[in-house]
Amino acid sequence: MTGTERVVLVTGAARGIGAATVAELLDTGHRVIAIDSCRGADSGLSYPLATREDLAAVARLDPARVEAIEADVADEASVRQAVAAGVDRFGRLDAVVAAAGVIAGGAPLWETPVEDLQTQWSVNALGVWHTAAACVPVLLAQPDPSDCRFVAVVSAAGSRGLFHLAAYNASKHAALGIIRGLAADLVGTGVTAVAVSPGSTDTAMLAATAGIYGLTDPAELAESQLIKRTIEPAEMAATIAFCCSPAGGVLNGSVVAADGGFSG
Ligand SMILES: NC(=O)c1ccc[n+]([C@@H]2O[C@H](COP(=O)([O-])OP(=O)(O)OC[C@H]3O[C@@H](n4cnc5c(N)ncnc54)[C@H](O)[C@@H]3O)[C@@H](O)[C@H]2O)c1
Numbered sequence: 061m062t063g064t065e066r067v068v069l070v071t072g073a074a075r076g077i078g079a080a081t082v083a084e085l086l087d088t089g090h091r092v093i094a095i096d097s098c099r100g101a102d103s104g105l106s107y108p109l110a111t112r113e114d115l116a117a118v119a120r121l122d123p124a125r126v127e128a129i130e131a132d133v134a135d136e137a138s139v140r141q142a143v144a145a146g147v148d149r150f151g152r153l154d155a156v157v158a159a160a161g162v163i164a165g166g167a168p169l170w171e172t173p174v175e176d177l178q179t180q181w182s183v184n185a186l187g188v189w190h191t192a193a194a195c196v197p198v199l200l201a202q203p204d205p206s207d208c209r210f211v212a213v214v215s216a217a218g219s220r221g222l223f224h225l226a227a228y229n230a231s232k233h234a235a236l237g238i239i240r241g242l243a244a245d246l247v248g249t250g251v252t253a254v255a256v257s258p259g260s261t262d263t264a265m266l267a268a269t270a271g272i273y274g275l276t277d278p279a280e281l282a283e284s285q286l287i288k289r290t291i292e293p294a295e296m297a298a299t300i301a302f303c304c305s306p307a308g309g310v311l312n313g314s315v316v317a318a319d320g321g322f323s324g
Contacts, residue, residue, distance in 0.1 A: 210239075
């Protein structure tokens with residue numbers, strides 16, 4: 061390990077796209093601050109979230125280069141503490157991936173309990189906000205912020221209205237708005253901000269989404285993408301890792317549609 065290895069903070073890091081992103085970043089010589097709420101079965105959703113054991117397994121990929129921290133992105137103080145602890149261990153921060161997210165739905169807006177909106181708003185929108193608010197000042201304080209990146213994992217639901225997912229749509233539109241506003245506020249600093257919009261990617265959330273739609277096979281959701289197959293988390297991670305790189309700075313204030321061609 062050298063003292064100059066880039067450090068990336070990843071939320072939602074215990075499994076799925078977040079965990080694959082940690083693995084990809086480790087493979088490409090980064091150190092990683094891996095954050096997850098580890099709520100497990102106590103998620104309040106129709107599906108369990110990741111567990112402490114999931115996060116521990118990610119840490120075991122390379123204990124010398126992973127700082128795993130249990131924290132809830134919906135809780136501003138929790139995020140600030142986690143960011144401070146991670147930066148304290150590695151002494152720098154070069155990029156951030158806000159991948160933590162939850163989904164709920166299955167009914168039209170007017171039949172959706174407002175609690176569904178509050179839950180998804182608190183993680184998918186406020187979670188990105190809190191992560192940016194805690195991390196961007198650290199990025200700006202780096203010796204050369206021009207190689208620093210902020211990446212949020214959004215969704216086609218951030219740009220379109222997906223059927224029976226009104227609250228998820230609202231929260232992901234907000235996440236995209238946060239990225240657009242952040243990119244505008246960062247002009248002249250060198251730090252850039254971008255949203256990545258995954259297509260149907262083979263994770264627990266995709267299985268939960270299939271459940272919301274009453275589908276038995278999550279692969280059916282891939283019918284709406286031109287490649288006609290689900291995307292592997294590792295494929296999504298490769299795109300996200302590029303967005304974290306110095307070269308990723310050309311992707312600024314925009315949405316990277318990593319969706320195999322979303323056809324609606
Ligand atoms: N899988 C897909 O097809 C798909 C498509 C579009 C967008 N996305 C987005 O990609 C991101 C990753 O989703 P995934 O498919 O890997 O799902 P996933 O459920 O496998 O992983 C999400 C992770 O976020 C964590 N998390 C949830 N709430 C949290 C909180 N409050 N604080 C900290 N961590 C929390 C979970 O424990 C879990 O480890 C999400 O933002 C999701 O909306 C996924």
